[in-house]
Amino acid sequence: MTLFGLRVPMVASLVLWAALWEVVGQAGATILIPPLSHVLVRLVEIVPTESFAEALGLTARAFVLGTGIAVLAGVPLGVLMGRWEPADRLMLPWVNVFVSAPLSALVPVIMALFGFGELTIVLTVVLFAIWIIVLDARAGARAVSPSLSEMAQSYGAGPLQAFAKVYLRAALPEILAGIRLGLVRAVKGVIIGQLLVSVVGFGHMFEIYSSNFLMEHMWALLLVLFALAFAIDGVFARLEKRVEYYAAARQ
Amino acid sequence: MNRVVALRAGPAVAEPMVEVRGLSKVYPGGVEALSDITLNFPKGKLTTLLGPSGCGKTTLLKIVAGLIPASAGEVSVGGRKVTGPGPERAFVFQDFALLPWATVLRNVAFGLELRGTGRWEREATARRHIEEVGLKGFEDAYPHQLSGGMRQRVGLARALAVDAEVLLMDEPFSAVDEQTRRKFQEDLLALVAGKGKTFLFVTHSIEEAVYVSNRIVLLSRRPSRVSEIIEPDIPRDLPPDRIRRHSAYIDTVEEIWQGLKRYLE
Amino acid sequence: MAAAPWALRAASFVVVFAAWEYAGRLPVNPAFPPFSDTLVAAGEMVADLSLVAALGVTLWPLAVGVALSSLAGVAAGVAMGLSRRAEWLFVPVFIVLQAAPLAALIPILVLAYGVGLLSKVMTVCIMAMPVIVLNSFKAIRHAPSSLIEMGHSFLGSRRQIIAKVILPAASPVIFAGLRLGLAAGFIGAILAELLISPTGIGDLITYHQSVADYPKMYAAIATVIVLSVLFIGLLDRAEIALFRPERRSAR
Known part of the structure; x- marks a missing residue:
């Protein structure tokens, strides 16, 4: 948007919203919305505490492990589905079901099978992240131009070589796009998992705050989580931009 | 042989239908596409804008169409100044x-639909033009079921259906295959001869320009200026294959190529 | 390509169900019943109407929430796509919300609106809304410029171009957003029943888990997943029937 002939960047509107939040909070319209300034003070208080560091560490570990597994399993599976018809026919129906299924209903199954510990959280993250990664990797592998795969064959590449040196690279833009969407889902998964398990990490902290009615604490924790999620997304979006030209391997 | 018309001074063969005066276009960001272009487009004739790719031919055409505003200068059509589409x-x-979601019939009638013409009347008009471009029987087909050449016939029928005096054609045949393209060019000649409409035609193909044009405007590289105006002196009443072998045709193609070559590199 | 597509599709389900049956009979875990037991349990729960009643309860907040989010979300997204000012003001907010783990808001919602229907509807809304809004926005913003230009050149008014060109061109992406929104709404509805107060399917899941009647627990979960797939398929059909005549005739 331009104002008085000057370009006002999009993020500036977030400042406007923050100001609105502060005003509503100061007006005391509802105890649910404490002023932003109080929340920020609380945030500075919470972040250095040991319980926060512990929860963050736990969450980060589950997140990294879960997405790591999802990427390492999902990308090869997706590329395989994209390049080999029978695998695609066998697995695509299931991937399509799970990519949009209410996965929150499956978390109790994971809890019943693997208990209330870290493993359950990790598996929840995998469950949330993997399907979109598979689908995008598949789309990327299918978009690789036939002439590129014929090139690989005509220069004598074996199936494994072609897989690693051609398809995986040429499909990279979609793969990264899928991983990025997977990361966003993983963030949601790790939080949903912790909320349902509610005895570990941030889920536990939310439990304590909400049972003690600590609104400011809750919002502070939320802000931290939102910021982390947004930062992960932003960093990955940058990475994605850098390999955009790989997509030239199409058509 | 060909008449190479002096720059700026339009010949008085036919009265001008479209007049372009001192037209310039600078895109935001400083790219200068057109620089001080003055041109006349004679009524009832087909004038081609020809030049190296990226030279601003399409920009010029879209300014005449009223789709893009000019940075300086003006365009008038039939004596009236252009301020937008008309x-x-x-x-x-x-x-x-x-x-893509509309049938051939609705696509062809779309210009009339936007003008508020009643359904019965606009569909009758559309059917007539669908037949005229040779698509009778495809009224209820959807664009994705047609070949590229047939799709462009739908686009042409849509333009004919609104009965405009000036037809602006932006590389209309560039996305169709060579055989279809030749057939198109022949049909276009018949259209120009039969309708008395004024055609502005943009192409990057020298052969196409020489084959279909009464008048060819050569544009220089960006920022485009008019570098030369050529009126091919080719007997239009010959059958197509004779035209393509006529020495005037071959010489004009060569002459234009020699003229454009210097813009390469 | 030798086998008919439906045969491979059926094979894919058979393979998975057989694996499920085998793993259940081993059993790999006491909390993992075989497929046949789950199927029988589902039959029993349909017969005694507990499953049907639970679905009715679960679908109610889901339907209200998804309907609200769809109407408000598409309207907001379209407005943001058409107006630069609305874009400037709202898009950054929704981009943040899209990436954020909004499930973390649920404890606050409970504090605000109690454990009743309202909290559950709100949960569905916060899960479904961002993706619907952002997809509608992107759909409008990416409507093919050549079609819009065509509309202008044939003298369409702004209103005509919006109604006859931009909206139909945007409808596939808007509907993709609605599908994602419905999927997210399902996640939200189940999450609400597991976290806020046990009702409907969520109640069946938690109850049968607590009495270790795993076949019934799995049957309830599988039913929800099947239902979400069915609903998303229905939405697809609706889109083709309403807005995409060319895809209808292509079959």
Whole structure:
């Protein structure tokens, strides 16, 4: 948007919203919305505490492990589905079901099978992240131009070589796009998992705050989580931009 | 042989339908596409804008269409100044610009639909023009069921259906295959001869320009200026294959190529 | 390509169900019943109407929430796509919300609106809304410029171009957003029943888990997943029937 002939960047509107939040909070319209300034003070208080560091560490570990597994399993599976018809026919129906299924209903199954510990959280993250990664990797592998795969064959590449040196690279833009969407889902998964398990990490902290009615604490924790999620997304979006030209391997 | 018309001084063969005066276009960001272009487009004739790719031919055409504002200068059509799109001009798009969710019939009638013409009347008009471009029987087909050449016929029928005096054609045949393209060119000649409409035609193909044009405007590289105006002196009443072998045709193609070569590199 | 597509599709389900049956009979875990037991349990729960009643309860907040989010979300997204000002003001907010783990808001919602229907509807809304809004926005913003230009050149008014060109061109992406929104709404509805107060399917899941009647627990979960797939398929059909005549005739 331009104002008085000057370009006002999009993020500036977030400042406007923050100001609105502060005003509503100061007006005391509802105890649910404490002023932003109080929340920020609380945030500075919470972040250095040991319980926060512990929860963050736990969450980060589950997140990294879960997405790591999802990427390492999902990308090869997706590329395989994209390049080999029978695998695609066998697995695509299931991937399509799970990519949009209410996965929150499956978390109790994971809890019943693997208990209330870290493993359950990790598996929840995998469950949330993997399907979109598979689908995008598949789309990327299918978009690789036939002439590129014929090139690989005509220069004598074996199936494994072609897989690693051609398809995986040429499909990279979609793969990264899928991983990025997977990361966003993983963030949601790790939080949903912790909320349902509610005895570990941030889920536990939310439990304590909400049972003690600590609104400011809750919002502070939320802000931290939102910021982390947004930062992960932003960093990955940058990475994605850098390999955009790989997509030239199409058509 | 060919008459090479002096720059700026339009010949008085036919009265001008479209007049362009001192036209310049600078895109935001400083790219200068057109620089001080003055041109006349004679009524009832086909004038081609020809030049190296990226030279601003399409920009010029879209300014005449009223789709892009000029930075300086003005365009008038039939004596009236252009401030936006108008009913006396119809555009044929390079990528066809057909509505994928509409049938051929609705696509052809779309210009009339936007003008508020009643359904019965606009569909009757559309059917007539669908037949005219040779698509009778495809009224209820959807664009994705047609070949590229057929799609462009739909685009052409849509432009004809609004009965505009000026047809603006932006590389209309560039997305169709060579055989279809030749057939198109022959049909276009018949259209120019039969309708008395004024055609502005953009192409990057020298052969196509020489084959279909009464008048060819050569544009220089960006920022484009008019570098030369050529009126091919080719007997139009010959059958197509004779035209393509006629020495005037071959010489004009060669002459234009020699003229454009210096813009390469 | 030798086998008919439906045969491979059926094979894919058979393979998975057989694996499920085998793993259940081993059993790999006491909390993992075989497929046949789950199927029988589902039959029993349909017969005694407990499953049907639970679905009715679960679908109610889901339907209200998804309907609200769809109407408000598409309207907001379209407005943001058409107006630069609305874009400037709202898009950054929704981009943040899209990436954020909004499930973390649920404890606050409970504090605000109690454990009743309202909290559950709100949960569905916060899960479904961002993706619907952002997809509608992107759909409008990415409507093919050549079609819009065509509309202008044939003298369409702004209103005509919006109604006859931009909206139909945007409808596939808007509907993709609605599908994602419905999927997210399902996640939200189940999450609400597991976290806020046990009702409907959520109640069946938690109850049968607590009494270790795993076949019934799995049957309830599988039913929800099947239902979400069915609903998303229905939405697809609706889109083709209403807005995409060319895809209808292509079959």
